[in-house]
Amino acid sequence: MIRQLYRVLGPEGSRPLNRLLALQSGAAVLQGVAFALLVPVLQALLSADPDDVWPWLTAFTGCVLGYAALQGAALSGGFTVGSQLSRVLHRRLADQALRLPLGWFTASRTAEFSRLAGQNVIQVMSTPAHLLRPFLTSLLTPVTLVIATFFLDVRTALVLLVCAPVLFAVQWAGAAMMRRLDLGRDAAAGESADRVLEYTRNQPVLRAFGRTAEGYGALDDALVAEARADRRLIARGLPGLVSFTFATRLVFALLLALGVSWQLDGSLTVPTLLALLVLLVRLIDSVSSAAEAGAGMRIARNTLERLGAVLDEPPFPQPVEPRTPRDASVEFSGVGFRYTDGTAGAASARPVLNDVTFRLPERSMTALVGPSGAGKSTVAALIARFRDTTEGTVRIGGVDVREIAADDLAAHVSLVFQDVHLFDGTIEENVRIASPDAAPDELATAAAMSGLDRVVAELPDGWDTRVGEGGARLSGGQRQRVSIARALLKEAPILILDEATAALDQESEALFADAVRALADRKTLLVIAHRLSTVVHADQILVLEDGEITEQGTHDDLVTAGGTYASFWQRRARAHGWRLEAARP
Numbered sequence: 343m344i345r346q347l348y349r350v351l352g353p354e355g356s357r358p359l360n361r362l363l364a365l366q367s368g369a370a371v372l373q374g375v376a377f378a379l380l381v382p383v384l385q386a387l388l389s390a391d392p393d394d395v396w397p398w399l400t401a402f403t404g405c406v407l408g409y410a411a412l413q414g415a416a417l418s419g420g421f422t423v424g425s426q427l428s429r430v431l432h433r434r435l436a437d438q439a440l441r442l443p444l445g446w447f448t449a450s451r452t453a454e455f456s457r458l459a460g461q462n463v464i465q466v467m468s469t470p471a472h473l474l475r476p477f478l479t480s481l482l483t484p485v486t487l488v489i490a491t492f493f494l495d496v497r498t499a500l501v502l503l504v505c506a507p508v509l510f511a512v513q514w515a516g517a518a519m520m521r522r523l524d525l526g527r528d529a530a531a532g533e534s535a536d537r538v539l540e541y542t543r544n545q546p547v548l549r550a551f552g553r554t555a556e557g558y559g560a561l562d563d564a565l566v567a568e569a570r571a572d573r574r575l576i577a578r579g580l581p582g583l584v585s586f587t588f589a590t591r592l593v594f595a596l597l598l599a600l601g602v603s604w605q606l607d608g609s610l611t612v613p614t615l616l617a618l619l620v621l622l623v624r625l626i627d628s629v630s631s632a633a634e635a636g637a638g639m640r641i642a643r644n645t646l647e648r649l650g651a652v653l654d655e656p657p658f659p660q661p662v663e664p665r666t667p668r669d670a671s672v673e674f675s676g677v678g679f680r681y682t683d684g685t686a687g688a689a690s691a692r693p694v695l696n697d698v699t700f701r702l703p704e705r706s707m708t709a710l711v712g713p714s715g716a717g718k719s720t721v722a723a724l725i726a727r728f729r730d731t732t733e734g735t736v737r738i739g740g741v742d743v744r745e746i747a748a749d750d751l752a753a754h755v756s757l758v759f760q761d762v763h764l765f766d767g768t769i770e771e772n773v774r775i776a777s778p779d780a781a782p783d784e785l786a787t788a789a790a791m792s793g794l795d796r797v798v799a800e801l802p803d804g805w806d807t808r809v810g811e812g813g814a815r816l817s818g819g820q821r822q823r824v825s826i827a828r829a830l831l832k833e834a835p836i837l838i839l840d841e842a843t844a845a846l847d848q849e850s851e852a853l854f855a856d857a858v859r860a861l862a863d864r865k866t867l868l869v870i871a872h873r874l875s876t877v878v879h880a881d882q883i884l885v886l887e888d889g890e891i892t893e894q895g896t897h898d899d900l901v902t903a904g905g906t907y908a909s910f911w912q913r914r915a916r917a918h919g920w921r922l923e924a925a926r927p
């Protein structure tokens with residue numbers, strides 16, 4: 343556990359941790375010595391000449407004062423190292439989030455990451471002050487006490503030397519059982535918490551389908567399992583706790599019996615016997631807190647190990663000698679791709695793209711169309727290098743995206759996703775993420791092109807309207823406008839719009855389509871769209887079906903060719919809100 347602390351703190355944090363460990367160990371030893379000095383103090387007080395007590399009392403007072411000073415310094419040192427730990431961990435986690443491939447962030451890993459960065463870092467930061475100190479005290483103080491007893495009465499010291507490990511063992515065994523049961527109970531409680539959250543989040547669905555009255559089976563099951571785990575904890579954990587209490591009483595009785603017999607045969611004085619019993623009480627106290635502190639340390643160690651595992655994940659490979667794209671063209675050569683995030687692994691994953699080859703010339707507009715699941719969003723993700731191809735190469739300006747530095751690539755590509763991601767802040771803050779130093783007129787232009795200016799004009803707080811977590815206080819169309827404005831403000835030479843207008847009404851969509859067409863004069867545009875008004879005017883249309891480009895050309899070319907696109911175009915006359923669908927067999 344201490345090793346793990348050194349590991350996550352790194353070289354900059356090792357000095358304060360060294361100092362803290364020295365202070366805490368010093369305080370624990372001094373505490374043991376102070377307790378041991380109680381014996382000569384008592385012996386002197388109860389002897390024929392009580393004045394003999396002064397030297398012992400002076401030594402005892404010195405030890406207590408020294409202990410208080412070290413303990414005070416250790417306490418404040420513990421808080422300092424704790425907050426340093428939190429700072430270092432948050433910084434390292436944030437750095438690591440930036441370096442990990444996007445494919446790493448599955449839903450469960452993202453949830454784990456949030457838990458680690460939130461409650462687990464808070465838990466770990468209290469370790470140096472609240473766990474390390476009691477742990478060291480509970481180990482070093484008894485050791486000091488046993489050593490000190492050797493100077494007072496060797497027989498008693500030998501009895502303690504035998505009994506102390508037995509007490510430790512009984513306590514550890516009980517605590518280990520409690521820990522196992524605790525883990526089971528925690529898992530059951532975690533499951534119940536997840537189900538309650540799910541139940542709360544899914545209220546609209548549950549109510550719409552009338553599933554509230556009869557209850558929600560998954561939640562009921564989780565609550566029953568939690569109650570069962572609680573009962574198990576009490577039934578199986580109790581014997582362990584009782585055994586330790588029994589063992590301590592036994593050791594106490596044994597030492598008392600031995601002490602009385604030694605006293606009766608004249609080899610031990612009454613004051614020494616009393617003093618030794620006081621030491622025994624302190625020893626038992628320390629042993630019982632050792633297991634408790636040890637259990638806390640083990641939980642903290644598990645958390646530190648999980649943090650370490652995330653921090654050790656290999657980062658997304660970055661080029662050693664980055665190259666700069668020559669222009670803003672995009673090229674796919676024989677690109678194949680499989681998602682390998684799932685449990686099935688790379689070997690069994692189905693290819694999502696297969697031998698995809700096309701070119702987006704600089705300052706042109708390309709529409710990518712195809713049935714749902716054909717792989718259109720995957721194409722967009724590969725251009726922005728959110729993932730790396732399984733086969734073939736994606737080039738920007740003639741340079742493989744894997745050879746372009748991450749910052750440079752980000753500066754070249756701007757994306758509007760299907761799912762809009764907004765941060766809890768004002769509309770202006772959300773748009774300015776793209777370019778914090780943009781001039782007011784640049785912001786106004788982006789807002790006008792995306793239609794955000796009309797949204798802002800209607801809201802009472804205008805640009806200062808808070809969007810809520812994830813943009814919850816805006817409608818779907820308003821959120822989409824914020825995200826389009828953000829992408830436009832970035833002024834990247836390549837703009838990818840992935841179903842960017844799906845949540846807009848027809849009038850806004852038509853206005854935006856005009857704006858996009860105008861953009862094609864100065865940007866390389868890839869538009870993944872299902873509305874024909876956007877697609878028809880593209881310089882080229884790519885039809886993607888089941889991961890393969892099946893048709894390519896202008897609207898007129900493709901209609902004349904009489905393939906999949908043409909048949910959809912003909913059906914379009916009947917369909918409002920046109921969308922390509924998979925051909926029926």
Ligand SMILES: Nc1ncnc2c1ncn2[C@@H]1O[C@H](COP(=O)(O)OP(=O)(O)OP(=O)(O)O)[C@@H](O)[C@H]1O
Nearest residue numbers: 681683684694712713714715716717718719720721
């Ligand atoms: N993270 C992922 N892990 C595994 N499979 C995925 C992942 N994301 C997408 N897929 C699969 O890859 C295929 C292509 O998905 P993609 O989102 O690229 O299609 P799309 O053409 O954009 O679909 P839509 O028009 O419905 O958005 C689908 O079969 C999808 O299930």
